Amino acid sequence: MGEYLHDHPVTPRTDAEKQSVVNRLKRIEGQVRGIQKMVEDDRYCVDILVQISAINAALKKVGFSVAERHTKHCVSDAVKSGEGNEAIEELMEVMKQFSK
Amino acid sequence: MGEYLHDHPVTPRTDAEKQSVVNRLKRIEGQVRGIQKMVEDDRYCVDILVQISAINAALKKVGFSVAERHTKHCVSDAVKSGEGNEAIEELMEVMKQFSK
Amino acid sequence: MGEYLHDHPVTPRTDAEKQSVVNRLKRIEGQVRGIQKMVEDDRYCVDILVQISAINAALKKVGFSVAERHTKHCVSDAVKSGEGNEAIEELMEVMKQFSK
């Protein structure tokens, strides 16, 4: 991970925070498996595309909640200790990739 | 499915076609599980966001290959039988959702 | 243009079609000028970002209407004359860029 500022969040995630993100990812995992079944059942392409769009939207939602948590903790801590710019540039860089 | 033009593709997917899409989706499923582990291990938020972006990109790639296959078969068949417009409008509608 | 299949659409745009697209682009041009003024007036960054998002959405809408017209005419003609695959691959390639 050497290329990023940290290996872990500055404020560790609570168990409840972890559980909430993991639950959303488990639902997404189930949706991906659902599409595999749709392909195996030779379901209509447009139905499959609608499902893929739904997963993308769900993943973006998880991503934004991770980014918000990151900004409220890691980036804010960096700002308070006078080292905000590097953290903000890192955040913007990853948001650019994410918004593609 | 009543809202779409078909329940199945006009030309059924071959076993090789199904296998190729399913394999890509299995890799994506594995990546989603990988992020769950990253969250449980309390890994750095930016690393997690980079992984989510990678999954989104992989899903879009699968989606475009499904859309291309759909256009080459279902939409093209509709065009040849003089009923292209409805199929093309359906395609554009789903591409709009997909490109969000 | 050598890299694309054509220099012009197979079925020329009617004057009404041209006018409709040009009018939408003129509105977008006005919106872009509006943002310049917001920047000069030192308006709040979030207001500016909201306006940029609105222009992006308007441009995507124009793009999808161009893509739909293209598929109904150029791609459909190619399909009917047995040369659909090349036109469809070109369409998908540009939709990939467009959906970034």
Added chain:
Amino acid sequence: MGEYLHDHPVTPRTDAEKQSVVNRLKRIEGQVRGIQKMVEDDRYCVDILVQISAINAALKKVGFSVAERHTKHCVSDAVKSGEGNEAIEELMEVMKQFSK
């Protein structure tokens, strides 16, 4: 503007900052006019879509630079005065729209 936290950035943009953003927007305005001409000249749809994608990419770039400046100034100031959460939520909300 009542719906946002501010009417103006907390730290006013310098003339050089304004000029840099305005110049980029002027180029984008020129690109939008260029597409109008392409439509009037009945140019190939795919060429037009490529140009629209280029403008979208240029607009996103401007948007990210505005967002970065906003985070380094307005959001950081809010964080330092203990009112970061509201500013961060506002930022994330606009980034969500922006990444569509």
